[in-house]
Amino acid sequence: MAEEAITDAPELATGDGVRRRDFINLAAVSAAGVAGVSLLVPLISQMAPSADVLAESSTEVDISAIQPGQAIKSIFRKQPVFIRNLTPKEIAEANAVPISSLRDPQTLAERTKEGxxxxxxxxxxxxxLGCVPLxxxxxxxKGEFGGYFCPCHGSAYDTAARIRKGPAPKNLEVPTYEFTSDTVVKIG
Incomplete structure (x- = not known):
């Protein structure tokens, strides 16, 4: 029996129990993980939009005073927005353009809301290059196509704000918007 006790002793020393070294390794890895997270949180949160940007994430515009054929300029996210009330003639002109002839093919229906x-x-x-068209x-x-004309490099847009001539590669961008009533549009 004494021999059995002696042979059991080495098994206890090298057994499956938690050793002091394992505890120290676990504590060090945990501390490093907490430190890493505490460094990443401020780094990632500083990439979030600032309060003034979030405040301008949408804007409402009263369109009741815009007569057919008129346009107004408004501001959305510190950039100009054009809101145009097209006449039936302008709508017909835009719909008459063959889509295959456009550099950035889009119909007027794709650029406006149904109804x-x-x-x-x-x-x-x-x-x-980011200039503001006239x-x-x-x-x-308004340029030769009756829409918008960029004085910086001569890009001409038609009544549907589609690029027709000049160096601009794409149509004027249509932001997300919805009509909250017949006289108010919410952009953004």
Whole structure:
């Protein structure tokens, strides 16, 4: 029996129990994990949009005063937005353009909301280098296609704000929007 007790002793020393070294390793890894998370949280949270950007995440515009054929400029996320009330003639001109002839093919119906085809809402930023096109203000040059004209490099847009001539690669961007009533549109 004494021999059995002696042979059991080495098994206890190297057994499956938790050793001091295992505890220290576990504590060190846990501390490193907590430190890593405490460093990552501020790093990731600083990438979130600031309060002033979140406050401008949407804007409402009263469109009741815009007559057919008129356009206004508004601001959305610190960029100009053009809101245009198209006339039946402008709608017909836009629909008459063969889609295959357009650089960035889109129909007027794709750029407007169903039932509100006369309301065209686009960002007022040229897709070439970011200039603000003319054509939304009273008496401004609308270009040869009756829409918008970018004075920086000569891009011309039609009545549906689609690129027709010049260096701009794409149509004026249509932001997300919805009509909250017949006279108010919420952009964003």
């Amino acid at each position: 509100k085809e006369n309301w065209l809402i686009t960002m007022g930023v040229c897709t070439h 054509g939304a203000g009273e008496g401004e040059i």
